[in-house]
Amino acid sequence: MTPTIPADLARYCDASDARARDELFAFLRIPSVSARTEHKSDCADAARFVADALTRIGFTTTIERTPGHPIVVGEWRHAPAGAPTLLIYGHYDVQPAEPLELWTSPPFEPEVRDGRIYARGSVDDKGQLYLHVKALEAHLATRGTLPINVIVLAEGEEEVGSANLEAFLEREKTRLACDAVVISDSTMFAPGIPSILSSLRGMAYLEINVRGANGDLHSGMYGGAVVNPAMALARILATMHDADGRIAIPGFYDQVRPFPDHVRAQMRELPFSDDQLRHEVGVSALGGEPGYTTLERLWTRPTCEVNGLLSGYTGEGAKTVLPAVSMAKVSFRLVPDQDPQTIAELVQRHVAHVAPAGVTVTVEALHGGRPWRADLQGPIIDAGKAALAAAFGREPVITGEGGSIPVVGDFERILGAPVLLMGFGLPGENAHAPDEWMSDENYRLGIRAAAVLYDEYGRRATR
């Protein structure tokens, strides 16, 4: 029997959908770009926004200062004796919005078009964080109580590596003690197919700087005798893959623990079309590591990507400059059991080995996160399945994801609680690109799924 949404919660949600969207829009209007120092006060505003919303529905809320952006903690601990504690994690910070000229509507002026809420942070992660606030409200407004104790933890540094979260979890692990963690910051396999994520890739994000002469030089007067830092950078980057597309950094694959055959088999059963992906992103051919399907490449294999390149003259027309410096941002997606710090060290060693004489090359690790693989059993997983089935009218599928939520492993390790990844994003949502959107329908169904989750988890986990 497919679970259903309890009538009281359903009624409340139906009556308050418009307001739920209005409140989200107010949240989305705050340009809380954690990577940019000029948005520091916007991040503080976004933290306050979350805290105020939780306070309004009956939570006890604190805004915790960190060396970076603050962490919001909301607590509601009035559940019946024996009820479990669920920690809901999300982040209020967003990616930079550049390049601004590629947005159809301004990134911080949310707008619904064709059933999609367009705004920076709509799906990553403000919409998916705020739907939990609205689901908690549905319980408290209709019943005056929740079936479980709830801690909401919203941080403001997820998009820059969550540098201060791990220490915070360590320091506050007594207060944050819980029986399970739920995170909605991921993507469903396809529209109408609710999904539980079983694996995430980790990340090692590095910046490579190559310095040549003490200033830009005339490429005619010095070219051919002074080593060109832009060409040197290109040659360094080209050594990172072999001709077939495998990563060629010595030792890079040493820690990779292959995914079990039955997981790979299940991935092959998911309805997936290379042609459709090609068409969606608009390329004539896909690429990647030989010997794996596209879903395996995305979910189970590590990558090396150039995220940014800058050197010399990049404006209109021609300038015959021999640049003094060049820069690449390079990130590696990691899979169990690769360790971000080990990978960063391997890259640093490799770059030092291949760097030519005549330039100085530095490799700085900007941030990293461990990869993660779920243990797919227990009450929080079962509750998640039931909640998604109730909201979407069909059983969820189990997926992997190529993206990283570095903190997932930290929660499991420090709090000793299993993590349910129940996300409501959709493929093509432009999470880190112009025209980011979240499905308006998924925002609404997400509120309902979260509301049912608290019931189902309470029913299964109350002692």
Add this chain to the structure above:
Amino acid sequence: MTPTIPADLARYCDASDARARDELFAFLRIPSVSARTEHKSDCADAARFVADALTRIGFTTTIERTPGHPIVVGEWRHAPAGAPTLLIYGHYDVQPAEPLELWTSPPFEPEVRDGRIYARGSVDDKGQLYLHVKALEAHLATRGTLPINVIVLAEGEEEVGSANLEAFLEREKTRLACDAVVISDSTMFAPGIPSILSSLRGMAYLEINVRGANGDLHSGMYGGAVVNPAMALARILATMHDADGRIAIPGFYDQVRPFPDHVRAQMRELPFSDDQLRHEVGVSALGGEPGYTTLERLWTRPTCEVNGLLSGYTGEGAKTVLPAVSMAKVSFRLVPDQDPQTIAELVQRHVAHVAPAGVTVTVEALHGGRPWRADLQGPIIDAGKAALAAAFGREPVITGEGGSIPVVGDFERILGAPVLLMGFGLPGENAHAPDEWMSDENYRLGIRAAAVLYDEYGRRATR
């Protein structure tokens, strides 16, 4: 016997040096950046400035419209019967000034520090063009006449490839008919060592654009399956040289005509120190094509340089984007008898061959210029040697240069006149970089050398 500066010219120059510098400063204040459409009216202002200066000293002047920036032609044709006609070529346009933050003083607010005139265009080429205007003035103001007929031709598109000059020379070749051409747009071998340039490298300047997906993608969600245009660009650029530093584009060296052994031998005699160059530009080692000295690499061998790189996210911090596009500006310095168009086609063919599937690569030729080698004899060369000796008190050396003045070959071919390259720049002058400067002393001595040149050329070439 070392030639000397005639007393009347010397007195006039001594008395008017301060004004000569003031006038140059006014010229330098005009931001005539030919590469930028927003500076179109500044280029027109600079053209008018040159025309007005020539009119003031007694020239008949016209400003000729072109599809791009205008060409200024000044004429003085009242020399005695049998006197030759000398065409003086220069350019009033300048390179873009970016990156602005690296200038000690603003690029268009000229300033003298430590005997150097700092400004964009000071040495390339406004100072070196304007010193001829002041030398012509010295003759006309002291003697009321010139010993030769003079045409001054100042264009405004040298820094963007002189796209309209060749057609102008063809169209106006009767009016521009002359017995010799002098160009001051080059560098002396060292301070105090006047130089006549015997060879210039040509240029093929290309822009490579790589396009992947139809928009920036999340590097986690798509990384490993969608080909990365920034990495593809790096791999393409890395194929342009072999491991030893030779250019690896098939056919690239086919048209190279080696410099004669006696020219190479003479170059080896010039006082040159690799260590000093290393120290000057601030690098730990030089590089380049094996089998050649540094001066040979700079003057006699072709190069491939990356002048600019841009892709993805280049701001502060980390952004996990899989960029949709990447761009490189790549230029090749050419030596006789390489042809810019042939080289552009070889590069296009090579890039098409090595470009990976999954991205679209275009190679656009932005501009090109032929390399050049002088025939080092005749009255204009002898007059140049005498003029430089008079102004600097020592015989000039014969040098090569790595830079390009693409029009030199056009003048020889279209007007049938030999070209004297008599430049007053100095090593380290930052011609295309921040803090461009021209030696204040060389500006003054250049006026005197040019003034003597007209006398010496008239004496040698009048029939």
